Amino acid sequence: MEKTWFLYLTAVSLVQCFLVCLAMNGPNSTTDQSALLAFKSHISLDHPYHRLVNNWSSATSVCDWIGVSCSKRHRRVTALNLPDMGIGGTIPPHIGNLSFLSYFNITNNTFHDHLPSEMARLHRLKFVDFGINNFGGGVPAWFGNLPELQYLHLRNNSFTGLVPASIGNISTLESLDLRYNFMEGRVPEEIGYLPKLKKLFMGFNHFSGSIPTIFNISSLELIDFSSNMLSGILPKDLCIFVPKLKFIYLSWNEIDGQIPLTLGECRELQIISLSLNKFSGFVPKAIGNLTLLQRLYFGGNDFKGMIPYSSLLFSLVRI
Ligand SMILES: *[C@@H]1O[C@H](CO)[C@@H](O)[C@H](O)[C@H]1NC(C)=O
Ligand SMILES: *[C@@H]1O[C@H](CO)[C@@H](O)[C@H](O)[C@H]1NC(C)=O
Numbered sequence: 001m002e003k004t005w006f007l008y009l010t011a012v013s014l015v016q017c018f019l020v021c022l023a024m025n026g027p028n029s030t031t032d033q034s035a036l037l038a039f040k041s042h043i044s045l046d047h048p049y050h051r052l053v054n055n056w057s058s059a060t061s062v063c064d065w066i067g068v069s070c071s072k073r074h075r076r077v078t079a080l081n082l083p084d085m086g087i088g089g090t091i092p093p094h095i096g097n098l099s100f101l102s103y104f105n106i107t108n109n110t111f112h113d114h115l116p117s118e119m120a121r122l123h124r125l126k127f128v129d130f131g132i133n134n135f136g137g138g139v140p141a142w143f144g145n146l147p148e149l150q151y152l153h154l155r156n157n158s159f160t161g162l163v164p165a166s167i168g169n170i171s172t173l174e175s176l177d178l179r180y181n182f183m184e185g186r187v188p189e190e191i192g193y194l195p196k197l198k199k200l201f202m203g204f205n206h207f208s209g210s211i212p213t214i215f216n217i218s219s220l221e222l223i224d225f226s227s228n229m230l231s232g233i234l235p236k237d238l239c240i241f242v243p244k245l246k247f248i249y250l251s252w253n254e255i256d257g258q259i260p261l262t263l264g265e266c267r268e269l270q271i272i273s274l275s276l277n278k279f280s281g282f283v284p285k286a287i288g289n290l291t292l293l294q295r296l297y298f299g300g301n302d303f304k305g306m307i308p309y310s311s312l313l314f315s316l317v318r319i
């Protein structure tokens with residue numbers, strides 16, 4: 001009996017030591033402070049009296065700094081929320097030490113250069129919003145290793161190259177926004193593996209080839225491939241597996257063939273934008289059954305006949 005107790009206590013203290021020792025040797029709130037001070041030293045401010053200058057001071061806890069949030073228990077940095085701040089510069093590798101970071105929003109600033117690969121260590125990241133900056137280079141493949149990522153917003157930057165196929169591995173991803181960059185090539189079929197994807201914004205790039213197989217992602221609500229160089233046809237079963245689709249933006253591409261008859265199955269459609277493509281044939285009558293439609297853009301194609309009559313629709317069509 002005593003021996004059992006002894007073994008039990010030894011085991012407990014070993015586990016405790018393991019946890020404490022891990023906490024002592026691994027990253028802690030001091031690590032977070034040095035990571036953020038390194039970040040600050042790489043930040044350029046739009047004016048010398050910017051409010052970050054005195055606020056981000058090592059005399060106070062990082063948890064009291066503007067735009068920084070911490071976990072209650074361990075006082076580790078969980079969120080960096082610095083949109084519209086008039087700040088720029090580069091992201092230093094030290095950011096990769098913020099091991100509890102789950103929310104990172106620096107949208108609408110002037111950060112530039114590439115994203116450091118050390119960010120691949122931020123395994124708790126759920127929300128990344130780096131939109132409206134000057135980041136460049138390729139969209140890093142390591143995003144595919146972030147197991148909890150839900151929002152990846154990189155719009156209005158200068159990213160080039162291909163969409164990494166590894167993005168298809170982010171099974172938690174709900175919203176991907178790559179609009180207004182200089183990306184090119186085929187959009188990888190792996191995008192179609194994302195089981196929770198709701199919003200896919202790929203507009204205003206130089207993507208070519210056909211639309212990847214995405215019309216079987218049942219969570220999809222919005223598809224935007226506006227203003228690219230996509231060709232090929234729309235799948236015949238377009239609307240069979242995407243019952244929640246509300247917005248489809250495909251204007252300004254080179255897509256041909258007919259509009260699939262299944263369009264009427266997307267009962268929640270509000271906006272259909274197909275203008276400036278090479279569509280032909282008749283517009284399916286089933287469009288008249290889409291009671292939530294607000295806008296239709298069909299102009300600049302080669303359609304025959306008339307838009308199926310419906311007094312509601314008649315007032316909505318924008319050619
Ligand atoms: C954080 O870790 C460093 C070593 O990595 C250690 O010197 C420091 O005391 C730790 N700080 C806290 C607050 O635990
Ligand atoms: C920094 O700003 C926050 C939020 O405005 C404020 O609560 C905090 O006291 C400021 N810290 C310093 C050192 O100015």
Ligand SMILES: *[C@@H]1O[C@H](CO)[C@@H](O)[C@H](O)[C@H]1NC(C)=O
Pocket residue numbers: 084085086108
């Ligand atoms: C971007 O931030 C600036 C302030 O730095 C603000 O004036 C502007 O309205 C913001 N733009 C957007 C699109 O939010």
Ligand SMILES: *[C@@H]1O[C@H](CO)[C@@H](O)[C@H](O)[C@H]1NC(C)=O
Pocket residue numbers: 031034035093094095096097118
């Ligand atoms: C944090 O990251 C930098 C760069 O990746 C590294 O040099 C440094 O040793 C890391 N650790 C701590 C505790 O700051």
Ligand SMILES: *[C@@H]1O[C@H](CO)[C@@H](O)[C@H](O)[C@H]1NC(C)=O
Pocket residue numbers: 083105107127128129151153
């Ligand atoms: C980032 O901040 C901007 C401005 O407050 C906001 O509009 C946007 O939704 C935020 N992004 C995320 C992913 O929360």
Ligand SMILES: *[C@@H]1O[C@H](CO)[C@@H](O)[C@H](O)[C@H]1NC(C)=O
Pocket residue numbers: 132156180
């Ligand atoms: C995004 O980029 C496009 C094209 O450069 C531009 O028209 C648009 O105003 C930009 N949006 C923002 C919010 O900066």
Ligand SMILES: *[C@@H]1O[C@H](CO)[C@@H](O)[C@H](O)[C@H]1NC(C)=O
Pocket residue numbers: 144165166167169
């Ligand atoms: C996706 O994840 C699987 C399993 O971890 C891995 O074998 C594969 O190489 C990854 N794909 C890409 C394109 O990174």
Ligand SMILES: *[C@@H]1O[C@H](CO)[C@@H](O)[C@H](O)[C@H]1NC(C)=O
Pocket residue numbers: 192193194195213216217218
């Ligand atoms: C959609 O279909 C493709 C090709 O058949 C498949 O690889 C993918 O896993 C499917 N996606 C979903 C979310 O079911």
Ligand SMILES: *[C@@H]1O[C@H](CO)[C@@H](O)[C@H](O)[C@H]1NC(C)=O
Pocket residue numbers: 264285286287289
């Ligand atoms: C419109 O919906 C009705 C009722 O669900 C159905 O009977 C009809 O076939 C549909 N019309 C078209 C053209 O799909």
